[in-house]
Amino acid sequence: MTKKKLKKYIFIELLFTLIFIGIFLCLLVFNQNNEKGQKFKNPASLKGGTIATWSGSLSNQIASKSIEEAHFAFYTNPVDMFQDLRTRKVDACILPSYRIKALKNDYPDLSILDQSLGMSQTSFIFSDKSNELRKQFNEFLEAKKADGTMEMLEEKWFSNPSNYANIPYDKAQLSGENGTIDVAIAADAIPYEYIRDGQIIGYEPEFLDLFCQEYGYNYKMQNMQFDAMLMGISTSKYDIGLSNVEYTEERAQKVNYGSFMREEPIVAIVNNGNPYSKGLIEDLKLSFSKTFIVGSRWKGLIHGLLITLLISGSSIIFGSIQGYFFFLWTKNYPGIFKRIIIFFSNIFLGLPIVVFIMITYYILFGKSRLSGVFISIIAFTFMFSIYVHDCLHASIKTVPPEQREAALALGYTEGQTLVHILIPQALDSFLPSYKNEIISLLKSTSIVGYIAVNDLTRQGDLIRATTYDAFFPLITVALVYLLLTWIIIYFIKLLLSYVNPKRRKPSQILKGIDTNSDPL
């Protein structure tokens, strides 16, 4: 492909993107108008309605007891709940009250029904190995409740919920003389734990600081999704889990709760139709600044992008090398090794990648404390090497078998035949399928959030969870993936034309040869 053609190609891709963004904005404007819905006065009036709850949570259990004939929709983050409440896909959200208090300004249209449905009790959770820590924690909590520290913390973090961006917080200096604790946290619940300026702060982190100071610990904190946190504690990958974990009997069978730190009423949040929009442009401006500017959130996105690049880049490089060796191996010594590769190849065909990654992280490496990034690279490298192996075999088959015989008859060994004769001719069909595998690997890495890795997708989710605004995080993440895909496509096209032997000039073909000298 010539430079000119490539430029044209890129131009067209960009044009299409702009058109898509245009259509998208139109839909957004169209979505602004909402007819007024029903008004709800108390939980009893929700009878027969559609209720959004957090799957597996206490709110879920309480709601199913207290609202008659309700249909439940299950969510894993409040942003989506509120969004659907706004557009009236659901009639109410059942959540602990703090979830909405801090966001009153952002959601003036949503209101809390006065009557609470029940109480949730929260605490830190501990892995089976951390019984000692749990005892110390309970002791410490008892003492702090007695000396008024807990009251002070309550006042600091919960009295003025909309002030969450300005609450002072300094991370304590920790000596770590008695060791380091592995902490798992799902930092997406203002004001319990959330990210500000790239730092995890909140009511629970501050208490953790105080605790560690007292007992001479240091800690390593890993931010992840709530479910990953629960799993990490129940498999003892981490020692302590922080995420204002509500007490439920079901969870108590898998993880160990400390004594309760706080109680929080569980309430129904409804959409009573107060206007919230300040006009599209204003909304977008606000949304943009919330997503990128406030608390330097763009840094998180950049960091996520680097993680995504690190995981996919390393897996592509190592996987390609490993896949090439697998290929040489199965080509020269078919038999048991080939069977093994075919076995794995079928596994990757049939297994959702997210399941494979979780099995690798929680089961295969369940007991090890290797970082999620490292384990992702191992898993994706292995997976990619199998793909590369399969692609190489498929493309070698496109070379006529006579080519191999001719090379052998000339005296090339099997290995030389493969490297000098077969592979060069197979590249034409190999590179396009290789490109597809690279792109699908890049996209597959978006699931590493499940194993506590904060890649690009996960960083977008985090922003979404803190700002309660989906538009810019999702669009930004989508555009970055698309951009990366284009770069890969462009690069492979370039490579294809580079490896095309016919591109060479006569002077390159006859390099180092004096064609005028008398032959022999």
Added chain:
Amino acid sequence: MNNTHESTKEIVLKVSNLTKAYGEVKPINQMSFEVYKNDAIAIIGPSGTGKSTLLRMINMLNTPTSGQIFLGDEEVTKEGYPLNKLRLKVGMVFQSYTLFSHMTVIENCMDAQIKLLKRSRQEAYARAYDELNKVHMTDHILKYPDQLSGGQKQRVAIARALAMDPEILLLDEPTSALDPTMVSEVETVIKSLSKRGITMLIVTHEMRLARAASNRVFFLTGGSIYEEGSPEKIFDNPEREATKNFVKRIKKKEWLIKNKDFDFLTSISEIDSFCRDADISIKTNKAIQSIFEETVTQIMLPQIKGQPLIKFTLEYSGQSQLLRLMIEYAGPKLRITDTDNEMAKNLLLYYSDIIEVEPTSDDLNDGFNNAFELKLKKSL
């Protein structure tokens, strides 16, 4: 022709008791022969008699089931003899185009020299250029195989093999995949190789090429060398029956009638396809079908009491274009020209003359005691 080797008799290749078996099938069975320096041996024989198998065993693309192959003094069939070392000494040209499509003509001829013989690029270029010059391809050295005609590709393949300076060159039907218009340019090249004294084995279906390019001819059939000799001997005075049939391109088919209600229509359609295969004219074809019908079903069968035993033979020589029709039968003599069926007799005599002949001794053994030949009229 290069017949001067008689005095030196340096053995380049020796094959002894070579056998290749695919399960029950033995395309090569206990074959032995020697090839001397400067020999150009044409290997001919019907399809499926193991000619390709033989060549492929000589450079071990196929592994022999038993027997030995010697190149010079070295036994190459010995356990652990390095295959690529053997293949460097044996050049091979295949039927279909086996030039490497990602290399230019000159690179095709240089690459193996550089990588395997460790020649310098300059040396390799000079050697390749020299061979390409001999096959008149120096104008095309920077072209890729897909820019060449079939004949040109085969000439490059020959140059590529020779640039490796092999001790012996094997050619497996080098012209049979070519357009008829390109056969002669490749044949000319092969003839020039034999003039240069290149030791080679050529498997070919082109008798013209076999005769012109070789000093010895092997006729292969039934897994062994059935007859061997100079081209003059094999093509002009073959001693044995099968050789004769093969070089005269004799096609022969027999129909046995053992039953009064035999499948007449199938026999007729078999006669039809025999004639088409042998390129016999439609007119003659129809005449033969008529003769078969009148003689066998109209005249002979009604006269025979009990079970018939009749053999109808068609024989055609592609070389002399002579056609022979024979009928042999068992039992008492029948009245062929003296029949009641006037119409059948007239038709028969319109097409042919009938000549009574003595049955051969083989036929007598099989119980055929009467025979006659039907000579087609000149007008056909």
